[in-house]
Amino acid sequence: MQRKNKNIKSQLFKVGFFFLIVGVIIFFSTPMKKIKEEVFEEMRLAIFQLNINSENITISDVNTENLEVTQENTEIAEENDKKATYSYIGQLSIPTINLKRGFVSKESRYNNINYNITIANEADYPDVPMGNFILMAHSGNAYISFFDKLYKLQIGDEASVSYNATTYNYRLTKIYNQAKTGTVAIYRNPTIKTLTLITCTHNDDYNQTIYIFEEI
Amino acid sequence: MDLSIIEQLITFITLPFQSFLTIEILLIFIILYIFILYNERRQNKKVKIILTSLIIFFFSLLVFYFSEDMMTVLSEITKTIMRSFYFPNIIFYILSAIISLVLLIYTLFKEKLTKLNKIITYTFTILHLFLFTIFISNAITNNLSLTNTANIYQHDNMFVIVLFSNIIFILLIIYKVIYHFCYIRHEKLKNK
Numbered sequence: 001m002q003r004k005n006k007n008i009k010s011q012l013f014k015v016g017f018f019f020l021i022v023g024v025i026i027f028f029s030t031p032m033k034k035i036k037e038e039v040f041e042e043m044r045l046a047i048f049q050l051n052i053n054s055e056n057i058t059i060s061d062v063n064t065e066n067l068e069v070t071q072e073n074t075e076i077a078e079e080n081d082k083k084a085t086y087s088y089i090g091q092l093s094i095p096t097i098n099l100k101r102g103f104v105s106k107e108s109r110y111n112n113i114n115y116n117i118t119i120a121n122e123a124d125y126p127d128v129p130m131g132n133f134i135l136m137a138h139s140g141n142a143y144i145s146f147f148d149k150l151y152k153l154q155i156g157d158e159a160s161v162s163y164n165a166t167t168y169n170y171r172l173t174k175i176y177n178q179a180k181t182g183t184v185a186i187y188r189n190p191t192i193k194t195l196t197l198i199t200c201t202h203n204d205d206y207n208q209t210i211y212i213f214e215e216i
Numbered sequence: 217m218d219l220s221i222i223e224q225l226i227t228f229i230t231l232p233f234q235s236f237l238t239i240e241i242l243l244i245f246i247i248l249y250i251f252i253l254y255n256e257r258r259q260n261k262k263v264k265i266i267l268t269s270l271i272i273f274f275f276s277l278l279v280f281y282f283s284e285d286m287m288t289v290l291s292e293i294t295k296t297i298m299r300s301f302y303f304p305n306i307i308f309y310i311l312s313a314i315i316s317l318v319l320l321i322y323t324l325f326k327e328k329l330t331k332l333n334k335i336i337t338y339t340f341t342i343l344h345l346f347l348f349t350i351f352i353s354n355a356i357t358n359n360l361s362l363t364n365t366a367n368i369y370q371h372d373n374m375f376v377i378v379l380f381s382n383i384i385f386i387l388l389i390i391y392k393v394i395y396h397f398c399y400i401r402h403e404k405l406k407n408k
Contacts, residue, residue, distance in 0.1 A: 032298075035291060039298045046366035 090163035151202035170213035
């Protein structure tokens with residue numbers, strides 16, 4: 001009888017342990033995925049830097065297969081991202097919020113908000129005099145929320161964009177919100193080269209925030 | 217950073233007396249230490265439980281007060297583990313190959329081991345060493361500098377080789393640890 005009780009206890013312990021492990025795996029899977037993506041991102045940037053340093057040229061994107069991503073949800077995008085092979089043509093970095101992320105060319109299929117920080121169609125590249133380089137990304141807690149910490153920025157914070165083996169430095173001069181209507185009006189000084197970042201407003205489902213940086 | 221050995225020693229000795237908080241922390245740890253030592257003679261189970269609870273409580277307090285920093289530290293640790301799994305430094309990779317080689321040689325000459333254990337160890341170590349050799353030969357053919365990690369991992373072949381090597385190595389280590397514990401337990405039961 002005692003032996004039977006011991007056996008039942010042992011079985012229960014094993015089942016409990018199994019569920020505990022499964023629970024821990026499920027609980028930590030999302031943050032682990034995010035960390036994994038950060039590690040891969042670091043390596044992509046390191047490779048990007050390496051190519052820039054050794055060849056001093058813009059890397060054109062590769063693997064432009066037919067891939068319709070505009071309507072895809074985050075999970076499918078994440079799954080596809082693992083298979084995707086793309087190279088960055090530049091990098092945005094904002095030291096205040098520890099943001100370092102590459103961007104692909106406007107023509108690339110991966111220049112999509114579900115994959116990367118996206119260059120707006122209306123944007124000029126950073127090397128265009130008095131141009132406006134417009135970048136967009138999600139905010140929030142999702143896997144692709146590259147602009148999740150943008151709300152912490154304050155006027156005067158600096159950002160830099162590496163493009164075509166040149167680094168362009170900017171300073172934040174203006175932050176304003178606009179309702180989500182599908183379009184955004186950008187108010188900037190047209191005589192100064194500008195970097196514009198657009199993302200959803202922090203903890204607000206109905207607005208988007210526009211960050212205007214001017215070249216230093 | 218630029219301290220001499222004597223300055224380092226002096227700083228180390230005066231460290232616990234630099235503020236009231238550090239003196240308090242020092243006292244708490246001295247009392248804990250004395251209690252643990254004293255209890256070794258008495259072997260009182262209640263004291264053991266109280267001491268364990270106190271230590272857990274003390275560290276929980278630390279975690280509570282520095283929760284945000286703790287999360288950052290944890291995330292950094294996880295990142296480092298992930299980094300060494302997906303994109304290990306070449307030194308780490310070579311070290312893992314050396315461990316595999318030592319295990320292989322040890323298993324070859326150790327007569328006490330069971331056949332199954334030997335077969336499993338041979339399979340893992342040979343596979344690991346095979347992948348390591350492929351890695352080196354690929355590096356030589358592609359004329360890769362192994363000092364720069366990004367230089368290695370920009371090639372998909374190298375990334376896949378290292379990834380599978382690491383999976384095999386981790387499986388080998390997990391197997392060895394489990395086997396070791398089971399073996400010790402089995403031996404203990406046998407002796408009883």
